[in-house]
Amino acid sequence: MKLFPAPALDPSLAGSLVLLHLAVVTGGLALLSSASVSASGLESIRCRLQGTPRPPAFSKDGDFVIGGVFSMHYYMHTVDHSYTSLPEPLKCTGRMDSRELRFSRAMIFAVEEINNSSYLLPGIMLGYQVHDSCASVPMAVKVAFQLANGLDPMFDTGEQCSGSATVTAIVGESGSTPTISMLRVIGPFGIPQVSHSSTCACLSDKKQYPTFFRTIPSDQFQAAALAHLIRHFGWTWIGAVRSDSDYGNNGMAAFLQAAQEEGICVEYSEAFSRTSPLSRVQRVADVIRSSTARVVVAFVSSGDMRILLEEMERLPSPPRQWIGSDPWVTDPDMLRFDLCAGAIGFGIQRSVIPGLRDFLLDLTPQKVSNSPTLTEFWEGAFGCRLETGTSTGFGVEEKVCDGSEDIQQLQTPYTDTSQLRVTNMVYKAVYAIAHAIHSIVCEERENFTVNCDKNLNVKPTQVLERLRRVNFSRNGYQVSFDANGDPVANYELVNWQTRESGKMEFVTVGRYDASLPPDQRFDINREITWVKNSTQAPLSVCSESCPPGTRKAIQKGKPVCCYDCIQCAEGEISNNTDSSDCLICPEEYWPNAERDLCILKPVEFLSFHEVLGIILTACSVGGVCLAIATSTVFYHHRTSAIVRANNSELSFLLLFSLTLCFLCSLTFIGRPSEWSCMLRHTAFGITFVLCISCVLGKTIVVLMAFRATLPGSNVMKWFGPPQQRLTVVSFTFVQALICTLWLVLSPPFPIKNLTTYKEKIILECDVGSAIGFWAVLGYIGLLSLLCFVLAFLARKLPDNFNEAKFITFSMLIFCAVWITFIPAYFSSPGKLTVAVEIFAIITSSFGLFFLLFVPKCFIILFRPEKNTKKHLMEKTSNDKRY
Numbered sequence: 001m002k003l004f005p006a007p008a009l010d011p012s013l014a015g016s017l018v019l020l021h022l023a024v025v026t027g028g029l030a031l032l033s034s035a036s037v038s039a040s041g042l043e044s045i046r047c048r049l050q051g052t053p054r055p056p057a058f059s060k061d062g063d064f065v066i067g068g069v070f071s072m073h074y075y076m077h078t079v080d081h082s083y084t085s086l087p088e089p090l091k092c093t094g095r096m097d098s099r100e101l102r103f104s105r106a107m108i109f110a111v112e113e114i115n116n117s118s119y120l121l122p123g124i125m126l127g128y129q130v131h132d133s134c135a136s137v138p139m140a141v142k143v144a145f146q147l148a149n150g151l152d153p154m155f156d157t158g159e160q161c162s163g164s165a166t167v168t169a170i171v172g173e174s175g176s177t178p179t180i181s182m183l184r185v186i187g188p189f190g191i192p193q194v195s196h197s198s199t200c201a202c203l204s205d206k207k208q209y210p211t212f213f214r215t216i217p218s219d220q221f222q223a224a225a226l227a228h229l230i231r232h233f234g235w236t237w238i239g240a241v242r243s244d245s246d247y248g249n250n251g252m253a254a255f256l257q258a259a260q261e262e263g264i265c266v267e268y269s270e271a272f273s274r275t276s277p278l279s280r281v282q283r284v285a286d287v288i289r290s291s292t293a294r295v296v297v298a299f300v301s302s303g304d305m306r307i308l309l310e311e312m313e314r315l316p317s318p319p320r321q322w323i324g325s326d327p328w329v330t331d332p333d334m335l336r337f338d339l340c341a342g343a344i345g346f347g348i349q350r351s352v353i354p355g356l357r358d359f360l361l362d363l364t365p366q367k368v369s370n371s372p373t374l375t376e377f378w379e380g381a382f383g384c385r386l387e388t389g390t391s392t393g394f395g396v397e398e399k400v401c402d403g404s405e406d407i408q409q410l411q412t413p414y415t416d417t418s419q420l421r422v423t424n425m426v427y428k429a430v431y432a433i434a435h436a437i438h439s440i441v442c443e444e445r446e447n448f449t450v451n452c453d454k455n456l457n458v459k460p461t462q463v464l465e466r467l468r469r470v471n472f473s474r475n476g477y478q479v480s481f482d483a484n485g486d487p488v489a490n491y492e493l494v495n496w497q498t499r500e501s502g503k504m505e506f507v508t509v510g511r512y513d514a515s516l517p518p519d520q521r522f523d524i525n526r527e528i529t530w531v532k533n534s535t536q537a538p539l540s541v542c543s544e545s546c547p548p549g550t551r552k553a554i555q556k557g558k559p560v561c562c563y564d565c566i567q568c569a570e571g572e573i574s575n576n577t578d579s580s581d582c583l584i585c586p587e588e589y590w591p592n593a594e595r596d597l598c599i600l601k602p603v604e605f606l607s608f609h610e611v612l613g614i615i616l617t618a619c620s621v622g623g624v625c626l627a628i629a630t631s632t633v634f635y636h637h638r639t640s641a642i643v644r645a646n647n648s649e650l651s652f653l654l655l656f657s658l659t660l661c662f663l664c665s666l667t668f669i670g671r672p673s674e675w676s677c678m679l680r681h682t683a684f685g686i687t688f689v690l691c692i693s694c695v696l697g698k699t700i701v702v703l704m705a706f707r708a709t710l711p712g713s714n715v716m717k718w719f720g721p722p723q724q725r726l727t728v729v730s731f732t733f734v735q736a737l738i739c740t741l742w743l744v745l746s747p748p749f750p751i752k753n754l755t756t757y758k759e760k761i762i763l764e765c766d767v768g769s770a771i772g773f774w775a776v777l778g779y780i781g782l783l784s785l786l787c788f789v790l791a792f793l794a795r796k797l798p799d800n801f802n803e804a805k806f807i808t809f810s811m812l813i814f815c816a817v818w819i820t821f822i823p824a825y826f827s828s829p830g831k832l833t834v835a836v837e838i839f840a841i842i843t844s845s846f847g848l849f850f851l852l853f854v855p856k857c858f859i860i861l862f863r864p865e866k867n868t869k870k871h872l873m874e875k876t877s878n879d880k881r882y
Contacts, residue, residue, distance in 0.1 A: 052089045053151045054131070054142065057373040058108055062127025063454040064437055066111065066430065067147040069172030069182065070104045071135035072096055072373065074274065074303040090142055092134035096377055097303075098414035099333060100174060102360060103196065104130045105414075106423045107171055109359045110430035120431075121438050124454045129167060132373070133178050135303060140178035144170075144185040168463050169194060169433040171426060175301060176200035176247035179212075187211045190461035194432055196425035199326065200250045204484040211464055213485040215425040215432065216348060217514070219251040219299075221489035222325060225346050225512045226297060227258035228522050229493070230323065236264050236561045237542040238323075239293040241284060243304045244271040251299040251325060265542060265561030267293040274307045285311045289318060295540040297323045302331045309337040321531045321538045330421050330494055332413045335504040342531040346491035346512055351424035351477060357417040361407050381410055419506055428479045435479075436466035489514035497529045548575050548596035551582045568595045571758060588752070590759045603752075605763040606669050606831040606838075613669050616838050623662035623845055630853050631655045637860050649721060650701065653728065654694035654852070660687040661845040665838045672750040677765035681748050682739040684841060685776035689735035691848065692783040692814075693728040698852075699790045699807050700727070735779055742772030753830070762830040781818065787811050806851040813847035 057072065073092035081087055111126045131143040150166040170186065170193045173179045179198040186193065187209060194213045195203075201220040203212050230238060240256070242248035248271065256266060268291060270284045285308065288296060298305060305328040322343035328334050329345030368374040369386050379385055384401040407415065417423075440462050442452040471480040481487060493510030510524035530537055546552050546565035551574050553566045568574055572582035573591045585591055585598035592599050607613050634651060637643055643651070664687050667680035701724065746769035753762035767773035788811035821840040828836045859866050 053146055054089060055151070056129045056131050058104065058128065058130040058371065060108075060111070060127045062111075062115075062125040064124070064458060065127040065129060065167045066107075066433055067167035067170035067172075068104060068107045068128060068130035069133050069140065069143050069147075069170060069174075069178075070100045070107075070130065071174040071178070071303075072100045072104065072132040073134045076134040076136040076139055090134075090139050092132055092139070096373075096380055097333075098377060098381070098412045099302075099331060101373070101377055102414045103174070103423060103426050105360055106353070106356060106426045107430055109353075109356055110427050110434075112359075113355070114431070114434045119449060120434055121442065122449055122452055124437075124441065124452050126434065126437075133173055133175075135175055135178065137178055137181045140173055140181050141185055144182040148186055148189065148191065167191065168437060168458055168460055169467075171196065171429045171433070173198060175245070176203065176250070177245045179203065180209075180246055183209050183212055190459070190464055192433075192436075192460060192464040192467050194429040194467070196429050197327070197422050198247070200246050201254050202246060202250045204486055206484060209485075213429075213432070213467055213481050215428040215479065215487055216326075216422070217489035217491070218484075218486050219247070219325075220254050221514045222346055222491065223251060223254035223299075224258045225489075225491055225514075225522070226255055226323060226325070227262045227264060228512070229344070229346070230259065230264055230295065230297070231262040232522065232524075233537045235295045235540040237293050237540050238264060238266055238295045238297055239288060239291050239320075240266050240269040240297045240299070241288070241308065242269070242271050242299040243301045244273040244276065245301070245304075247301060247327075248273075248299050248304075255297065255299060263561075265559035267291050267542075267559075272304065272308065274303050278311075281307055281311050284308060285315075285317075288312065288320065289315070292542070293540055294319070294538050295321045295323060298328065299325045300328055302328045302334065305334065309334070309340065312339055313337065319531045319538075321540065326421075326491075329496075330419060330506065332416050332419060332506075335496065335506075338504070341496055341498055341504060341533065342529050343496040344509070344528060345494055347494045347506075348421040348425060349477075349490055349492050350508065351420050351475065353417075353420055353424060353427055353475065356420070356423070356427075357415075360415060360417065363407050365401060365403060365405070377414065378405070381407075381412055381414075424477065428474065428477065431472070431474050432467060432470050432479055432481075433463065435470045435472055436463045439466045439469075493524065495526075495528050498533060545577050546574075546579065547577060548573075548579070549591075549594045550574060551579050573598055587754060588761060601754075601759060601761045603761045603763055604757075604831055605671055606834045607671070608669055612831075612835055616835065616842065617666065617669060619842050619846075620662045620665045620838075623842060623849065624659050626849060627655050627659040627662065630849070630857055631659075633857055633860060634853075640860060642856055642859055642866075650694050650697050650724060650728075651853075654691060654698070654848075657687055657691035657694055658845055658849055661691055661841060665841045665845075668834050668838045668841075672763050672765045674749055677748040677750050678743055680765065681767065681773065681776065682743060685739050685780065686732065686735050688780050688841075688844075689783060690728070690732045691845075692780060692787055693731040695807060695810070695848065695852070696731070696783060696787040696790070697724045697727050699787055700724075703790065703793070731783060735776065738772070738775050738779060742769055742776070745769060746772060748773075756829045760830075764831070764834065777818075781815075784811055784814055784818070788815060806855065810848045810851040813851070814844045817844045817847065 058068075073094050073096060075092065075094035077091045077093045079088050107130060108128060111128050114120055115125050129147060131146070133140040133143055147167045147170060168191075170182070170191060172193070172195060173182060174195075174197040176198040177200075179193070179195055180200070180203070183193060183203075190211060192211050192213060194215065196215055198214060199216055199219040199222065201218045201223075203209050203214065204218050204220070238259075240252060242252040252269065252271075256269070259266065268287050270287055272280050272284050289312075298308075300308065305324075317339060320339075322329075322340050322345075324340075324343055324345030326345065326347050329343060330347035334340065363374065363378070365378070365386060368378045375386055378401070382401060382405045384399045384405070386401050437458060438449075438452075440458050441454065441456045442449050444450065468481060468485075471478075473479070479487070489512075491512040492508045493512065495507045495509045496504055497507045498504050507526065507529075509526040509528050510522070512522050514521060527535065528537070529535065542559065542562040543552075543555075543564070546563070550565040550567050552563040554560055555562045555564060568582035568591065571591065572584050573595050574582045575596050582595075583598075588601055589598035590601045591597070606616075608617055631652060634643055634648065634655070638648055660683070664680065664683040667676055667683060670676065748765045748768045751764060751766045753764050756762055788808065791805075791807035791811055817840050821836065824836045825833060
């Protein structure tokens with residue numbers, strides 16, 4: 001494996017200059033080469049490590065060595081580089097993370113378990129080198145070089161410092177950013193790296209990280225699961241904080257995209273890290289305290305979250321519902337923060353690893369004293385100093401461990417095996433590498449291992465290729481990788497619940513399985529305890545939900561989740577909560593009062609059952625009765641002078657036509673139909689022309705009768721009864737002809753008037769042809785005008801013939817009614833249009849009836865002495881004008 005090519009000129013000097021910066025950054029671990037010529041004349045290369053190698057925390061030799069990198073500390077000692085001397089070796093500082101120590105010990109347990117296995121790599125011993133990266137990039141890079149180059153300070157090689165790596169594969173690192181840094185170093189050389197905790201979605205990019213695998217799902221799945229969870233509980237207004245690292249930034253970016261697709265708005269999104277200035281952490285805490293969002297999503301690593309929560313506890317904070325990502329929401333060490341009670345988040349499935357607890361607790365002072373890492377853990381956990389150990393800086397030098405310390409009684413994340421989540425990912429990573437090596441060095445027949453060659457030179461690239469194809473089951477858990485090196489995403493929904501004793505614990509309340517169909521992935525199977533120990537999910541929205549009947553109107557300059565509720569406009573409804581738009585009701589429908597349902601518009605027409613219809617019907621029937629009664633009186637007194645003097649034949653015909661006029665008004669009342677629409681207009685036109693024709697005939701008779709009284713006049717022979725009948729029939733025939741043409745060419749028809757009123761339908765008759773309608777009315781008006789003129793000319797006839805005066809007044813009323821009808825007809829809405837037309841018909845009919853027949857009936861019934869021929873002749877002979 002080619003690490004650094006030998007320089008062509010002045011190798012020592014050139015190599016020193018090139019690697020000086022690497023030495024500063026990574027603690028001085030790089031290769032420097034020099035050339036010499038042997039006695040045989042062949043050039044040999046001597047490679048020397050620059051800087052001081054850092055011994056692993058745990059190591060063991062074996063036929064094949066697996067590297068391990070874990071963040072057992074969260075801080076690295078920093079120094080100022082002068083660039084004038086070799087830098088000091090890198091070293092970790094701060095408190096040890098006993099949970100990460102458990103991860104490293106789980107790797108050792110898996111290796112030892114495989115070494116004792118009879119079916120996996122039988123007869124072959126696996127070794128390991130486990131390092132502490134201090135959760136820092138410089139230390140991770142140093143460890144990567146060290147795992148690739150080994151610990152020998154100097155060695156000779158035949159060609160340009162090329163050789164096999166000291167490890168066949170690497171398990172780790174815990175954080176995404178250190179993992180990316182390591183991949184930049186070891187990736188080009190084909191050394192596979194299987195991470196147990198690096199979840200950044202960016203690591204699924206096989207073009208950039210072709211040697212990367214992981215046993216923990218990608219954050220892409222966790223981000224989608226978190227967005228689904230938030231939407232499930234109706235939270236549309238949230239806050240977001242993240243680690244200022246590849247893990248936090250990429251994870252939050254994936255979450256924000258998923259949240260946007262779910263219609264979730266983010267009030268703020270703040271980034272920080274444990275190495276940020278205190279003022280930055282304080283500012284993030286202040287933003288959380290002052291925000292209106294009651295739900296906070298934290299895509300944060302455990303170390304960063306610990307710093308934030310410590311700052312949050314410093315000052316009183318309003319209750320917040322915390323939604324956590326896997327690293328901190330399943331970290332037992334975080335349970336000490338009471339302000340996170342009720343937190344929920346997705347974590348890796350809890351598992352059981354048989355024998356692991358016994359292995360972890362198999363520690364004695366004698367075993368511990370042989371490992372500086374375990375010594376530091378022991379002294380820190382029990383608060384004493386081992387006599388063979390070194391000072392840990394905890395201020396416990398005065399107290400010496402006396403051997404009474406019992407690790408079985410120790411309550412730390414190291415000894416807590418009740419929540420084996422990420423630990424199982426380490427376990428599966430080791431087994432995945434072992435299966436890959438097994439498929440290379442072992443021969444199997446009929447699913448039985450028959451031979452394993454431990455002397456076979458296994459290259460990391462071979463292990464890399466076999467890792468892509470591993471597929472096995474261990475302790476009931478399936479292990480395989482997809483094309484991106486990711487496993488199937490399967491999470492548990494973890495809830496922080498407080499026991500009756502007051503102690504907080506993790507409770508699994510649901511599951512999320514990305515391998516299932518979208519509508520079956522998320523399931524909640526237990527009751528959740530929320531913030532402030534409530535059983536009711538908190539509400540976190542920017543604006544209250546808009547009820548049905550309203551729509552959302554986005555507030556200017558604010559996210560889409562901040563809106564006002566606006567009532568739907570006329571004719572529109574919304575039948576869902578939080579509708580963004582209102583729906584227009586179909587043409588024949590109208591919203592109800594709440595505007596959440598379209599209902600059929602009420603159909604309106606002038607009916608016989610409503611008050612107006614009853615009144616008009618009564619008037620019409622009353623007019624018919626009066627006309628019939630008058631006809632009866634006239635018939636009974638048909639031989640009387642007044643009946644004979646007023647042309648009894650035309651009088652009876654006029655009464656008949658008035659009866660028809662009263663009756664035709666009834667055709668305008670009731671639900672319009674095709675036949676009723678045609679009947680009402682034609683019947684009205686013909687009956688009124690018949691009526692006016694009769695009145696016109698009577699007027700002409702009066703004039704002719706007066707002319708006939710003059711000496712030598714024989715005009716009456718030209719306007720006798722036959723001519724009178726012909727006049728009436730002729731005038732009526734013309735109107736009948738007009739109506740016939742109207743009905744044939746474009747007859748009236750029923751329509752639904754949807755424009756006059758928006759909220760109801762008016763059933764009415766359309767005239768069909770406006771020309772036909774106005775021709776009918778115009779012809780009636782023409783005859784009425786002619787009748788009025790003739791009656792006006794006869795107004796000064798003797799009192800015996802004063803019927804002309806009544807005709808004049810009746811025509812005056814008739815014309816006034818129908819002239820007034822025209823503007824009233826067009827201005828009256830809906831069924832009032834029909835009522836106006838009926839009113840005009842009845843009024844004009846009553847005008848003719850009262851003025852032409854009531855005076856005669858009064859004389860016939862109450863002044864019989866005036867109903868004689870003698871009386872009439874006397875009145876005429878006394879008129880001096882004639």
